[in-house]
Amino acid sequence: MDTDEPLIRARGLEKRFGDFEAVKGIDFDVHRGESFGFLGPNGAGKSSTMRMVGAVSPVTGGELRLFGLDPATDGKAIRARLGVVPQQDQLDEMLNVEDNLVIYGRYFDISYAESRAQARKLLEFVQLEDRATSKIMPLSGGMKRRVTIARSLMNDPEILLLDEPTTGLDPQARHVLWDRLYRLKQQGVTLVLTTHYMDEAEQLCDRLVIMDEGRIVAEGPPAELIRVHSPREVLELRYPAGANAEQGPALEGIGARQEVLPDRVLVYADDGEAALSEVHRRGASPESALVRRSSLEDVFLRLTGRTLVE
Amino acid sequence: MTATLPERRSLLGPAVRVFEHHLLVYRRVWKSNVLGSVIRPLLYVLGMGLGVGSLVDDGPRADTALEGLTYFEFFAPAIMATTAMQILTNDALWPIRGGFVWFGTYHNQRATPIDAGDVVTGVLLWHLAKGVLSAGGVAVVLLLFDGTRTAALLPAVVFAAFAGIAYSAPLIAFSASRETDLAYPNIQRFVIVPMFLFSGAFYPIDQLPGWMQTVTRLTPIWHGVELCRGVVHGSLEFVNGAGHLAYLLVWLVVGYVLSRRVFTAKLGV
Numbered sequence: 001m002d003t004d005e006p007l008i009r010a011r012g013l014e015k016r017f018g019d020f021e022a023v024k025g026i027d028f029d030v031h032r033g034e035s036f037g038f039l040g041p042n043g044a045g046k047s048s049t050m051r052m053v054g055a056v057s058p059v060t061g062g063e064l065r066l067f068g069l070d071p072a073t074d075g076k077a078i079r080a081r082l083g084v085v086p087q088q089d090q091l092d093e094m095l096n097v098e099d100n101l102v103i104y105g106r107y108f109d110i111s112y113a114e115s116r117a118q119a120r121k122l123l124e125f126v127q128l129e130d131r132a133t134s135k136i137m138p139l140s141g142g143m144k145r146r147v148t149i150a151r152s153l154m155n156d157p158e159i160l161l162l163d164e165p166t167t168g169l170d171p172q173a174r175h176v177l178w179d180r181l182y183r184l185k186q187q188g189v190t191l192v193l194t195t196h197y198m199d200e201a202e203q204l205c206d207r208l209v210i211m212d213e214g215r216i217v218a219e220g221p222p223a224e225l226i227r228v229h230s231p232r233e234v235l236e237l238r239y240p241a242g243a244n245a246e247q248g249p250a251l252e253g254i255g256a257r258q259e260v261l262p263d264r265v266l267v268y269a270d271d272g273e274a275a276l277s278e279v280h281r282r283g284a285s286p287e288s289a290l291v292r293r294s295s296l297e298d299v300f301l302r303l304t305g306r307t308l309v310e
Numbered sequence: 311m312t313a314t315l316p317e318r319r320s321l322l323g324p325a326v327r328v329f330e331h332h333l334l335v336y337r338r339v340w341k342s343n344v345l346g347s348v349i350r351p352l353l354y355v356l357g358m359g360l361g362v363g364s365l366v367d368d369g370p371r372a373d374t375a376l377e378g379l380t381y382f383e384f385f386a387p388a389i390m391a392t393t394a395m396q397i398l399t400n401d402a403l404w405p406i407r408g409g410f411v412w413f414g415t416y417h418n419q420r421a422t423p424i425d426a427g428d429v430v431t432g433v434l435l436w437h438l439a440k441g442v443l444s445a446g447g448v449a450v451v452l453l454l455f456d457g458t459r460t461a462a463l464l465p466a467v468v469f470a471a472f473a474g475i476a477y478s479a480p481l482i483a484f485s486a487s488r489e490t491d492l493a494y495p496n497i498q499r500f501v502i503v504p505m506f507l508f509s510g511a512f513y514p515i516d517q518l519p520g521w522m523q524t525v526t527r528l529t530p531i532w533h534g535v536e537l538c539r540g541v542v543h544g545s546l547e548f549v550n551g552a553g554h555l556a557y558l559l560v561w562l563v564v565g566y567v568l569s570r571r572v573f574t575a576k577l578g579v
Contacts, residue, residue: 051579056577088414
């Protein structure tokens with residue numbers, strides 16, 4: 001394989017279920033060592049894309065190559081080099097933590113002795129070495145997630161696919177997980193993840209695509225996407241319930257652009273404080289106001305007219 | 311990094327990994343399982359053999375009704391086949407759903423170099439083993455009695471296992487194709503229990519009305535019962551035996567093909 005060739009290459013990639021088009025012809029490349037994300041709301045086509053990339057879901061249109069191989073014909077060879085963290089942990093509650101990993105290693109034809117050694121090493125990596133003989137049930141959500149990540153690493157994968165890796169976890173557990181994933185990235189593992197959390201995308205992704213309704217609407221490093229698609233700061237104004245929409249005329253011309261949401265008005269401006277002063281000067285004082293940096297959420301809102309988490 | 315992965319994989323290799331998963335789980339539950347497959351037949355054998363047996367064996371038609379066998383000798387070997395059927399049909403219902411929905415085991419396996427077809431092959435390999443274990447439990451009980459203590463229990467165990475997977479193979483396709491598990495209890499109530507009662511295990515099927523005899527002959531379990539009883543008592547002729555076995559294999563093969571189709575569709579969405 002050519003070293004310049006991307007590990008994953010998709011051109012015009014489509015996924016249809018009957019009449020429903022989940023993925024409508026997307027292009028992307030993922031390079032070795034990169035951390036690549038699919039950001040988008042539920043139903044954007046992220047998981048369908050991931051399942052095609054995981055060589056389990058047949059491509060219904062366009063072209064997809066992993067390691068230069070076609071999943072339609074070389075699925076097994078591709079999957080041998082992938083690690084998969086599914087949305088649900090799918091741990092075997094009949095087996096203890098270590099055996100969940102050992103049998104998974106067997107799926108890759110790794111000998112029992114090697115598989116057990118690998119399982120112990122990985123449980124240490126996810127800081128669960130003292131839970132090796134524990135049952136699955138009593139583990140917390142974050143711990144189960146870490147077991148799943150350890151399991152996905154049993155075959156020393158070149159690419160790790162993570163579908164919504166921290167959905168449903170509490171903030172502390174998320175940070176523990178991000179730390180582990182960041183270490184993997186430093187070890188050279190290529191990460192491909194889906195998320196609908198902008199903070200996760202910003203934390204973990206070198207580069208990402210924003211998906212909406214089966215299409216890619218933007219692509220780039222998180223910071224660049226924000227710079228290109230949104231002014232530096234956002235002024236969030238909250239007016240009494242139901243009164244947000246009425247503020248339009250009073251706020252006209254302040255900042256670069258405004259978005260009226262059901263619960264607040266967003267004013268996009270390079271200088272949020274200055275914009276707020278102008279709001280006060282015009283006598284349109286809100287019940288509360290805050291100035292923050294622009295985020296991927298704002299980029300998404302700008303590109304699709306909708307919020308990420310609804 | 312991938313140096314641990316061999317270049318070439320054997321054809322059956324991935325299916326054997328699926329089998330190993332079952333084996334690993336079984337290691338956690340084997341005690342209760344083995345106990346079940348010995349205690350239950352023991353109760354049957356004692357209850358029916360002593361109770362019904364004393365009635366039949368002292369009855370007016372004792373000489374001819376059961377081809378010269380005592381009632382115990384008549385029905386005890388049949389329990390091998392019915393036990394395998396009952397245990398494997400149960401395994402072909404909820405545990406299959408568990409693999410897809412509750413535990414996601416099959417999806418996990420599919421994410422590795424294991425294909426949907428390998429999963430089916432592995433599950434059926436396990437069912438064969440489980441059938442041997444279940445019928446083997448009965449065989450252990452039968453070893454305790456003079457009338458059934460024979461080396462022919464060994465082939466009978468294998469026949470019983472095939473009678474079991476003749477059911478579980480198509481049933482796996484069925485339960486995998488269901489969106490819910492609501493139909494499962496009905497399978498047991500309206501398919502398996504009647505088959506158990508009308509299988510020819512407890513009485514010769516010529517006691518049944520003609521049309522019911524025909525129906526019974528179409529059920530795999532009757533063929534399994536005939537095989538087990540015949541081989542244990544040395545009355546199984548080669549041609550008949552081959553015919554019974556072939557009939558069971560037809561169900562197995564059809565079930566296998568259907569299961570592969572359903573699993574491939576379900577695991578490749």
